[in-house]
Amino acid sequence: MTASPIDPAGTAAWKNLETIARELAPNFREWFAQNPNRAEQFSFQAADLHVDLSKSFLTDEVRAALVDLARQTNVEERRDAMLSGEKINVTEDRAVLHTALRAPRGSTITVDGENVVDQVHEVLDRVYEFATKVRSGEWTGITGRPIETVVNIGIGGSDLGPVMAYEALKPYLQEDLEVRFISNIDPTDAGEELSGLDPETTLFIIASKTFTTLETLTNAKVARAWLLDNLPEGTGDEAVAKHFVAVSTALDKVAEFGIDPNNAFGFWSWVGGRYSVDSAVGTSLAIAIGPENFADFLAGFRAMDEHFANAPAEENVPLLMGMLNIFYTNFMNAGTHAVLPYSQYLHRFAAYLQQLTMESNGKSVRWDGTPVTTTTGEVFWGEPGTNGQHAFYQLIHQGTQLIPADFIAFANPTYPFATDGQDQHELFLGNFFAQTKALAFGKTADEVRAEGTAEAIVPARVFEGNKPTASIMAPYLSPSVLGQLIALYEHITFVQGIVWGIDSFDQWGVELGKQMANDLGPAIAGDEAALADQDPSTRSLIAYYREHRDARPAEDN
Numbered sequence: 001m002t003a004s005p006i007d008p009a010g011t012a013a014w015k016n017l018e019t020i021a022r023e024l025a026p027n028f029r030e031w032f033a034q035n036p037n038r039a040e041q042f043s044f045q046a047a048d049l050h051v052d053l054s055k056s057f058l059t060d061e062v063r064a065a066l067v068d069l070a071r072q073t074n075v076e077e078r079r080d081a082m083l084s085g086e087k088i089n090v091t092e093d094r095a096v097l098h099t100a101l102r103a104p105r106g107s108t109i110t111v112d113g114e115n116v117v118d119q120v121h122e123v124l125d126r127v128y129e130f131a132t133k134v135r136s137g138e139w140t141g142i143t144g145r146p147i148e149t150v151v152n153i154g155i156g157g158s159d160l161g162p163v164m165a166y167e168a169l170k171p172y173l174q175e176d177l178e179v180r181f182i183s184n185i186d187p188t189d190a191g192e193e194l195s196g197l198d199p200e201t202t203l204f205i206i207a208s209k210t211f212t213t214l215e216t217l218t219n220a221k222v223a224r225a226w227l228l229d230n231l232p233e234g235t236g237d238e239a240v241a242k243h244f245v246a247v248s249t250a251l252d253k254v255a256e257f258g259i260d261p262n263n264a265f266g267f268w269s270w271v272g273g274r275y276s277v278d279s280a281v282g283t284s285l286a287i288a289i290g291p292e293n294f295a296d297f298l299a300g301f302r303a304m305d306e307h308f309a310n311a312p313a314e315e316n317v318p319l320l321m322g323m324l325n326i327f328y329t330n331f332m333n334a335g336t337h338a339v340l341p342y343s344q345y346l347h348r349f350a351a352y353l354q355q356l357t358m359e360s361n362g363k364s365v366r367w368d369g370t371p372v373t374t375t376t377g378e379v380f381w382g383e384p385g386t387n388g389q390h391a392f393y394q395l396i397h398q399g400t401q402l403i404p405a406d407f408i409a410f411a412n413p414t415y416p417f418a419t420d421g422q423d424q425h426e427l428f429l430g431n432f433f434a435q436t437k438a439l440a441f442g443k444t445a446d447e448v449r450a451e452g453t454a455e456a457i458v459p460a461r462v463f464e465g466n467k468p469t470a471s472i473m474a475p476y477l478s479p480s481v482l483g484q485l486i487a488l489y490e491h492i493t494f495v496q497g498i499v500w501g502i503d504s505f506d507q508w509g510v511e512l513g514k515q516m517a518n519d520l521g522p523a524i525a526g527d528e529a530a531l532a533d534q535d536p537s538t539r540s541l542i543a544y545y546r547e548h549r550d551a552r553p554a555e556d557n
């Protein structure tokens with residue numbers, strides 16, 4: 001029986017934080033001047049990640065109050081309940097065990113009397129065996145040719161994790177093997193991704209936890225038709241067994257679709273879609289980077305899990321970062337949170353985090369069905385540096401809203417370019433260091449004047465500073481470090497959800513739109529009675545579509 005959520009706003013720690021926040025006047029110039037050890041005091045090591053929170057709003061007092069709030073809302077007890085397999089996903093009556101996906105072989109986590117770690121390793125072994133066969137060319141298409149392109153078809157958690165990690169781990173890819181991703185039901189996506197592929201050397205992975213998702217099943221049918229239409233004559237339905245595999249918790253539905261159950265990799269209801277990249281959902285990634293690197297990826301998750309499970313609250317990075325997010329959202333009025341990787345390889349990281357954080361914590365009822373008592377769920381967003389600098393950083397530096405930001409960078413360059421004697425990676429890192437420095441310390445009017453700026457322009461050139469950031473660094477972006485980063489944000493999300501009292505593991509909020517999209521089919525296709533049943537706005541939009549669907553001149557098609 002899951003304990004009732006605690007009203008965070010009713011705790012003594014919350015009241016204390018309200019007072020602290022009212023009186024807090026963040027001033028990084030002063031804070032660093034008064035405490036020369038501030039950088040050391042608020043820098044932490046979590047596995048390979050060096051996390052500097054000294055330019056965040058942490059002070060001794062804020063940290064103590066946030067840890068009190070975590071304790072008074074039972075964050076550590078709920079963490080232990082999650083890790084031990086308790087059914088903390090109440091609305092779906094499920095355990096929440098993405099951490100079991102990276103548990104070491106031979107360990108024990110029991111759900112409904114079964115040790116799930118054994119099941120995890122059984123599937124992992126099969127995924128690794130399959131990945132090895134595809135990589136070596138032993139697995140061939142129906143005409144005997146080795147696979148050159150793997151196409152992952154999935155959406156949400158069955159897409160974002162694999163595609164983000166594939167992009168992030170480019171230096172680890174096997175040269176003669178490409179992976180493509182189809183997610184959107186917009187026919188453009190399948191059309192573009194299938195273009196130029198050779199069906200004889202293409203393998204499709206249909207990844208869907210439920211195997212009922214409209215987008216994925218539609219794209220899977222498109223892919224099957226494309227394959228059968230384009231293979232050499234004489235190859236029939238038996239080609240599907242050589243060119244289609246599936247990843248799902250619903251193996252009966254996989255079989256119904258026509259995919260050989262021997263070519264299916266299972267996972268479990270206790271893995272949420274957005275927490276599934278380290279399950280068989282990562283099969284495309286395991287093929288791309290190979291079993292050894294995939295095992296390293298899992299080891300990275302595990303290292304962060306161990307830190308989260310064991311580090312004292314005062315030094316526990318996911319706990320502190322989650323609690324700081326509570327501080328910014330609930331006490332400092334921040335509505336959004338930027339994640340800014342100084343690594344082009346992480347260009348899909350923010351998109352990945354958007355599902356992880358916002359599908360998890362965008363809720364207004366608590367796990368017992370009562371309304372939340374506080375604001376929940378900030379908007380996560382971001383782009384890689386330095387591109388973001390030339391787009392939206394203006395608003396972070398000089399806008400009127402508080403936007404806490406996480407900056408991520410790696411010490412080692414992947415490409416050792418240098419121009420005019422200048423190491424390009426150092427030029428790049430100069431930007432990474434400069435941005436958090438500028439955000440923290442700003443530039444005063446006197447400093448602007450001292451540069452000879454005309455008085456009328458001085459106000460426009462003043463930087464207020466005192467904008468909170470976290471800096472996360474690691475030696476280089478290895479599979480393990482990527483796993484650590486993902487697990488860090490999984491646990492940050494968990495901490496926030498517990499404080500707010502919400503079930504971070506369901507996603508009922510996406511259901512209504514899905515159901516309506518299905519129900520609208522007849523009206524869109526021309527059923528006048530179904531169209532007449534719609535509200536006036538929907539009716540007029542569908543009418544617009546029907547009037548214009550053939551508007552494009554034939555030569556443009």
Ligand SMILES: O=P(O)(O)OC[C@H]1O[C@](O)(CO)[C@@H](O)[C@@H]1O
Pocket residue numbers: 155156157158207208209210211212213216273274359507510
């Ligand atoms: O893996 P499935 O079942 O196809 O679901 C895809 C996505 O759809 C959702 O259920 C809702 O958008 C996500 O949580 C999930 O990752």
